[in-house]
Amino acid sequence: MNGTERRNAPRGVAFVGDVKDVCNELKNEAQRCKNMTVEQYVRFRYLEAVVAKQIAEIEARHSARQRR
Numbered sequence: 001m002n003g004t005e006r007r008n009a010p011r012g013v014a015f016v017g018d019v020k021d022v023c024n025e026l027k028n029e030a031q032r033c034k035n036m037t038v039e040q041y042v043r044f045r046y047l048e049a050v051v052a053k054q055i056a057e058i059e060a061r062h063s064a065r066q067r068r
Contacts (some may be wrong), residue, residue: 013045
């Protein structure tokens with residue numbers, strides 16, 4: 001990338017746990033994300049995490065307002 005790399009680019013996806021559980025999770029993910037390349041899948045998972053974080057922050061702010 002001509003010397004300018006994206007610093008917040010997703011680096012990868014990690015599955016942690018028992019080998020059988022990880023294999024089942026990968027099988028389910030393959031069914032859910034058919035016709036995606038690995039790069040598309042990694043970006044998809046990264047965006048899922050970002051959106052989940054944003055939703056959690058919004059819900060936290062909303063519940064804080066409810067307590068007032």
